[in-house]
Amino acid sequence: MLPEIALTSQIIRRLQKHFGGYIGIYHSKFSQNERVEIWNKVKTGELKIVLGARSSVFLPFRHLGLIICDEEHDTSYKQHDPAPRYNGRDAAIYFASLFGAKTILGSATPSLESYHNAVSGKYGLVELLQRYGDVHLPPIEIIDTKKIAQKDKAKVMLSPPLIDSVNEVLARQKQVILFQNRRGYTPYQVCNVCGWIPQCKYCDVSLTYHKVSNKLICHYCGTTYAPLQTCAACGNHNFVQRNFGTEKIEELLLEQFPNAKVARMDIDTVRGKNAHDVLIQQFEQRRIDILVGTQMVVKGLDFDNVDLVGILDADGLLSFADFRVNERAFQLMEQVSGRAGRKEATGKVVIQTIQPFHPVLKLVKDHDFKKLYDEEIDKRRQFFYPPFSRLIHVTFKHKIKEVVEKAALFFAGGLKLKYGHYLVGPAEPIINRIRNQHLMEMLVKLPRDTKFIAQCKKDMLEQVAVLHQHKSFKSVTVVNNVDVV
Ligand SMILES: [Zn+2]
Ligand SMILES: [Zn+2]
Incomplete structure (x- = not known):
């Protein structure tokens, strides 16, 4: 089991090399017909292994022996809408128990719940203390973007040290991944006179400007609007763009690195069934130098030529009003970091932030999951949150x-x-x-x-x-x- 359909294409190629026709894939991007075919082949036992997203726990296995739930911490295992609002990982543990089968949960950044179960003896714990191929975890450089002067006090997108690092890596024919957890061009357009922000008619949400389609889009309901030239509150014609999304960064990268091949990976660029796979293959084949993307570029992908990973806006990750904010921010940043220098010890991670002394950044810098766990688990106990x-x-x-x-x-x-x-x-x-x-x-x-x-x-x-x-x-x-x- 994998949390995201996005991950299946890279892993299936590797598994098929070994298991050939015994393995099938199952997820919601397949047509009904394709899914029926897999369903039947599982029922007859023709398929011995299924690689799938959370819904694969509903396949009619008859002799289930093992479930491997990779990236178990990933929130994509949980279905939010519509019902059933189940968690694929938790369902897998229960499902396996019906067969007396084992479950393996895998993660470099376990959820607090699972790790708590492991250290308290409910689960067995196996630690891989050496990385595959003995690769070292990449060093992390934290850049204080407050110290970088910008006109209009605009947010720093690409700081000079990050630009230098990109140039240095490109010169060595290595690749770069840049992570920004917002899609679109500018998440906020703000009237520079009265501060008015265009909002969705149907949702209490500000609209995101998408430059390619030249539209304002609500990310909650999908309604699109024509771009605005005039402030609806005061009639002024000037908007300032606050914050930035993947689309804007892509544009900036093309300007800044005219000789590099730049590509973007977010739900806007991977809508088709194979679009995601095509991007990954192009990146694997080194036909892309710089890949900028949302969470999608973070999760479990394995590229052996990436020497630089940039987290463009750590503050966006550290500011959610949720009791899991530190856990999530750590997981995301640590997962992104893991994309750098997987095979040779030359990788580096650059994190841009306005709060360089944030305790979570220190933990990411030290790759110290256990300390994060100790600190967070105390808070969870104190405020009576899960796993308590x-x-x-x-x-x-x-x-x-x-x-x-x-x-x-x-x-x-x-x-x-x-x-x-x-x-x-x-x-x-x-x-x-x-x-x-x-x-x-x-x-x-x-x-x-x-x-x-x-x-x-x-x-x-x-x-x-x-x-x-x-x-x-x-x-x-x-x-x-x-x-x-
Ligand atoms: Zn809306
Ligand atoms: Zn205005």
């Missing part, structure tokens, strides 16, 4: 703000007596409207007591029914997301 509790995230949706607010309060009110101690909220989320539906959220933090959790589940489902019997709340959507990641 289990979370149920409840979202209420309705087209009228007042209705959804009342419904959320009504729902929580019914559970308060019994579970008041475990409820957080309800409250309005930071993004409080998507696709014209107003949102309210509530978090239920439950102790890891199977009986207690089963009872709570029953009570919550009953409360959903009670809510829907109430005539003003009939059309309120309630989404329960268990073990939200």
Whole structure:
């Protein structure tokens, strides 16, 4: 199992060399027909190995002996929408247990939950303390972009030290990966007189400008808008571009390195079924010198000619309002770093940030997962977060703000007596409207007591029914997301 379909193409070529026709691939980008074919071949036992995304746990295996769940920490294992909102990794562990089969979870940056299970003896722990081919982890250089003067106080995209490093690596015929966790051209266009930011009509979200398509796009609902020339609030004609996405960086790279072959990898460039594979093969064959991309370039890919990895905006990773922010930021940066210098000890990682002394950056610099674990696990214990509790995230949706607010309060009110101690909220989320539906959220933090959790589940489902019997709340959507990641 792999968290992303994107990863299957590179790994399948390697596995097929060894296992030939015994191995099949299964994921959602395949057509219904292709999926039926795999389903049948698993059922008859013709396929001995399946490489797939999370949904492959639903194939009709009859003699399952082993599940290997690679990059187990990856949040893509969790399905968010629509239901079933399961986690492929957790489902795999349970599924394997039905066959008395083993599960191997693999990761260089394990999730806190899994690592906690390993050190507390629930899981076995095997540590690979030497990298394949004895490659050293790349040194990490942190660049303080606050110290670099920019006109308009614009954000630094490519700092002079990073540019020097790219030039040096290109001169040696080596390749570069640059990571930026935002797609599009400029995530924010801001009126330079009044500060107005164009927003989606249907979502409480600012629009991202995409230059290639010359459109403003909402990344939540996909609605596209013509680009704006005039501020809707004050009539001024000047917008400043705040922040930057992969598309803008691609443009800048073409300017800065006119002789290099530059390519971009994000969901906008890999829409077709094979587009992603083509990009990866081109990069493998060294027909691309600099690859800029979102998370997609981070995950598990293995290129042996990459000598420089740049993380362009570490601050974007360190600023999420979520209790897992440090864990996630560490995982992403450490995974990106792992793309540099995999075969020869010449790789380097450059991280651009305005907070060079952030504790997570120090841990990334030292590649110190264990220290991250020790620090984070204490906080989780203290604030009763997973792995010490289990979370149920409840979202209420309705087209009228007042209705959804009342419904959320009504729902929580019914559970308060019994579970008041475990409820957080309800409250309005930071993004409080998507696709014209107003949102309210509530978090239920439950102790890891199977009986207690089963009872709570029953009570919550009953409360959903009670809510829907109430005539003003009939059309309120309630989404329960268990073990939200
Ligand atoms: Zn929208
Ligand atoms: Zn304005």
